[in-house]
Amino acid sequence: MGILAGKQVVLGVSGGIAAYKSLLLVRALEKEGAGVHVIMTEHATNLVSPRLFRELSGNPVSTTMWGDVTNHHVAHIALATLADVFMIAPATANIIGKIASGIADDMLSTTITATTAPVVIAPAMNTNMFCNPVVQRNLQTLRDLGYHVVAPDAGELACGTVGAGRLPDTDVLVFAAEQALAAGLLRGKRVLVTAGGTREAIDPVRYIGNRSSGKMGYAIAREAARQGAQVTLVSGAEALPDPAGVEVVRITSAREMEAAVAARYETTDIVIKAAAVADYRPAEVAAQKIKKEANEEAPTLQLVKNPDILYGLGQKKTHQILVGFAAETENLLENAAKKIAKKNLDMLVANNVAEPDAGFNTDTNRVTFLFRNAEPEELPFLSKDEVAERIIRSVAELAKAR
Numbered sequence: 001m002g003i004l005a006g007k008q009v010v011l012g013v014s015g016g017i018a019a020y021k022s023l024l025l026v027r028a029l030e031k032e033g034a035g036v037h038v039i040m041t042e043h044a045t046n047l048v049s050p051r052l053f054r055e056l057s058g059n060p061v062s063t064t065m066w067g068d069v070t071n072h073h074v075a076h077i078a079l080a081t082l083a084d085v086f087m088i089a090p091a092t093a094n095i096i097g098k099i100a101s102g103i104a105d106d107m108l109s110t111t112i113t114a115t116t117a118p119v120v121i122a123p124a125m126n127t128n129m130f131c132n133p134v135v136q137r138n139l140q141t142l143r144d145l146g147y148h149v150v151a152p153d154a155g156e157l158a159c160g161t162v163g164a165g166r167l168p169d170t171d172v173l174v175f176a177a178e179q180a181l182a183a184g185l186l187r188g189k190r191v192l193v194t195a196g197g198t199r200e201a202i203d204p205v206r207y208i209g210n211r212s213s214g215k216m217g218y219a220i221a222r223e224a225a226r227q228g229a230q231v232t233l234v235s236g237a238e239a240l241p242d243p244a245g246v247e248v249v250r251i252t253s254a255r256e257m258e259a260a261v262a263a264r265y266e267t268t269d270i271v272i273k274a275a276a277v278a279d280y281r282p283a284e285v286a287a288q289k290i291k292k293e294a295n296e297e298a299p300t301l302q303l304v305k306n307p308d309i310l311y312g313l314g315q316k317k318t319h320q321i322l323v324g325f326a327a328e329t330e331n332l333l334e335n336a337a338k339k340i341a342k343k344n345l346d347m348l349v350a351n352n353v354a355e356p357d358a359g360f361n362t363d364t365n366r367v368t369f370l371f372r373n374a375e376p377e378e379l380p381f382l383s384k385d386e387v388a389e390r391i392i393r394s395v396a397e398l399a400k401a402r
């Protein structure tokens with residue numbers, strides 16, 4: 001469970017074709033442990049029945065200021081106060097225009113005027129409407145006032161046109177709600193995370209790899225983005241979907257990872273190297289698949305050293321905060337302390353991969369944080385998402401102290 005657990009989301013649904021997708025959003029928010037309270041505009045009720053939202057959310061659905069359908073006392077104020085986060089999805093040009101001009105003439109526009117909770121606006125409409133300068137100006141007004149505006153997806157729209165205006169997928173909307181709720185610990189920072197294992201080719205079909213799943217690095221990238229950072233994830237993991245709000249650069253080998261990281265290092269504030277980089281690669285990559293017949297004897301694989309990417313970054317460090325990982329099977333603290341000095345790191349996350357519930361391909365981890373100038377911090381047994389939260393909190397402290 002993440003940041004939405006136990007939180008109250010007031011979800012405004014205005015009258016766009018995408019209103020039916022908000023039903024899925026209700027489910028997704030509930031899956032995160034949030035309570036959902038829906039307000040529909042009158043136009044929206046012509047597209048989707050309020051009953052559906054009531055059934056899915058388990059809460060009364062407000063559609064008017066004057067009905068007696070609600071159990072809330074002075075309903076719009078009660079809902080405005082109840083909200084930990086307020087979302088409007090889909091947001092039509094009409095509701096966007098009203099909010100931007102301070103018009104409060106129905107239940108949704110009135111409640112939103114009365115809330116002090118962070119507000120997420122997800123515009124969805126015809127492309128020409130979305131591109132209309134007045135709509136764009138209104139969205140900019142809202143952004144300037146601190147509203148979280150989610151960029152719509154581009155694609156084929158219900159009206160037959162192709163372009164920007166589609167309501168983004170549910171996971172993007174849930175992520176936007178999480179971002180709005182988070183404290184913004186890394187707002188304005190550029191963060192580079194590496195994740196997964198590298199694959200070093202032997203021939204066109206074989207490689208040397210390792211058992212890293214990339215889960216830890218992906219959780220860190222997600223949390224950094226949630227805390228407002230601009231995040232690039234250089235990933236060797238193949239099986240994981242791109243996290244919302246993160247730029248993903250896919251690589252295969254250690255040398256590709258090195259190049260991807262080097263290209264961005266100068267403009268990066270924080271580097272977190274969770275990837276399991278192969279220390280060696282085959283000296284030569286066979287151009288064709290190595291065949292049995294050609295090798296009476298078992299072939300010998302000649303290896304050469306890969307660059308130690310993190311070591312290289314440590315040597316070139318100027319303003320960056322560098323965080324490394326250490327996978328150890330024995331003498332964890334001693335080995336980790338050596339690594340922090342040798343690689344010129346600001347922080348090292350050491351995990352004992354000998355434990356069955358920690359390290360590669362698990363959802364949990366047992367880690368110890370080491371710092372350059374502070375005592376080690378041994379964390380309890382946690383999920384990788386929780387470890388990611390702790391890492392980002394510590395990194396934010398380091399960044400603040402700069």
Ligand code: CTP
Pocket residue numbers: 254273274275276277278279306307308309310311323324325326327328339
């Ligand atoms: N790392 C790297 N490039 C490499 C090897 C490792 O950037 N060629 C980074 C990893 O991403 C990780 C850290 O270095 O953040 C530590 O990796 P680890 O494998 O634990 O240690 P090594 O430095 O390789 O030392 P050893 O294998 O002796 O434990």
